[in-house]
Amino acid sequence: MSRSAPVVTIDGPSGAGKGTIARLLAQQLGYHLLDSGAIYRILALAAHESSVGPDEITDLTELARNLEVEFRLNESGCETQVLLSDQLITDRIRTEIVGNLASQIAVIPEVRLALLDLQHGFRKPPGLVADGRDMGTVVFADAELKIFLTATPLERAKRRYKQLMVKGIGVSLPALVREIEQRDQRDADRKLAPLRPASDAITVDSTGMTVDQVLMRLMSLVREALSESGVVR
Ligand code: DC
Numbered sequence: 001m002s003r004s005a006p007v008v009t010i011d012g013p014s015g016a017g018k019g020t021i022a023r024l025l026a027q028q029l030g031y032h033l034l035d036s037g038a039i040y041r042i043l044a045l046a047a048h049e050s051s052v053g054p055d056e057i058t059d060l061t062e063l064a065r066n067l068e069v070e071f072r073l074n075e076s077g078c079e080t081q082v083l084l085s086d087q088l089i090t091d092r093i094r095t096e097i098v099g100n101l102a103s104q105i106a107v108i109p110e111v112r113l114a115l116l117d118l119q120h121g122f123r124k125p126p127g128l129v130a131d132g133r134d135m136g137t138v139v140f141a142d143a144e145l146k147i148f149l150t151a152t153p154l155e156r157a158k159r160r161y162k163q164l165m166v167k168g169i170g171v172s173l174p175a176l177v178r179e180i181e182q183r184d185q186r187d188a189d190r191k192l193a194p195l196r197p198a199s200d201a202i203t204v205d206s207t208g209m210t211v212d213q214v215l216m217r218l219m220s221l222v223r224e225a226l227s228e229s230g231v232v233r
Contacts, residue, residue, distance in 0.1 A: 006127040006229070007142075008222055009135035012149040013184050013195060015156030017206050017214065021149060022131035023080060024215050029129065029222065033071060034122040035080065036132030036139070037102070039115060041093035042069055042084050044101035054104040057111070064114035109192055112138075133187070136198035145225035147204055147218060148197035153180045155207040 008031070010022050019035065026033040043064055046052075052059040070083040082090045092098065105111055119139050122128055130139065136146035151159075157176035164171050187195040197203055202221060206214045 005123050005125045006144040006226060007123055007140045008127070008129045008145045008147065008218075008225075009140050009143045009198075009201075010129065010131040010147045010149050010218075011133055011135050011137070011195070011197065011201070012147075013156070013180075013187065015160055015180060016149045016151045017159070017211065018131045018149050020211060021206075021214055021218065022129050024211070025218055025222070026129040027073075027077065028215070028219060029127060031127040031129050032122055032124055033080065034119060034128060034130040034132075034135075035071065036119060036130060036135060038071070038082055038093060039067070039069065039119065040102040040106045041098050042082065042089065043067060043111070043115070044098045044105055045089060045093050046084060047105065048098065048101060054101060054108075057108055060105060060108065061110045061114045064111050064118070067115075067118060069118065107190065107192055112193060133195050134193040136201050137196070138193055141198070144229045145222055146198045146201035147221065148201040149204050149206060149214070151205060151207045153177050153184065156180050 008025065008029075010018050010025075012018050022035070023033060025031075043060070046063050046067060047054070047060055050059075050063065052063060054060070068085045070086075072081050072083070073079070074081050079090070081088060082093060116139065119130070122130065123140070128140075130143075132139070136143055136148070154177055157173055157180050160176055160180075161171065161173050184195075204214065204217060209217075
């Protein structure tokens with residue numbers, strides 16, 4: 001793995017705000033961004049399009065090794081566009097079908113291994129912000145700064161509730177809380193790359209914090225970590 005550029009990892013459960021915070025942090029630092037969840041989704045879409053099922057491990061691994069992926073910011077800088085073999089697929093990886101397929105594919109050890117090189121390739125100067133589940137524990141175990149970003153199930157359920165309301169989808173808040181608690185348990189209990197903070201990660205609980213407050217906290221942790229490791233600034 002190249003040690004040429006510093007890495008900040010942001011792991012944590014879904015709904016903790018990792019995606020938004022990682023994008024804003026990467027922008028502020030002028031760093032590259034790796035949304036590793038999107039990588040699993042892109043592979044799922046590629047598999048779906050090539051009619052490769054979640055149990056066809058050899059074909060999935062082959063696809064994983066040859067994925068041509070690119071992330072780039074749109075003109076306003078507030079959305080990350082996703083490209084697969086030069087085709088824009090930003091919205092297509094966010095569907096329910098692709099999400100479900102991604103979570104099935106993500107438990108296959110051979111697939112996770114095959115995606116390592118691709119993920120390591122995002123580590124380029126001046127630096128990288130990587131968000132996911134196992135960035136600090138597995139993929140960038142030598143990262144300069146590891147953040148575990150979390151929030152209570154109720155807070156995450158409320159955020160999700162608001163997003164769904166905006167889309168005109170009515171759901172019950174208690175049901176969302178239950179769903180989130182069950183998923184956390186599943187993610188933490190799974191044998192392969194379970195969701196847990198790296199031993200040297202700093203946990204940031206974003207419950208009750210605004211996006212700006214979380215960003216400021218992370219920026220100060222980044223400054224501290226990078227000056228300590230002598231990397232930059
Ligand atoms: O964060 P997300 O919903 O976009 O992630 C899609 C799927 O990939 C989800 O099932 C979790 C999985 N994933 C993973 O296993 N490891 C990662 N580093 C990132 C995501």
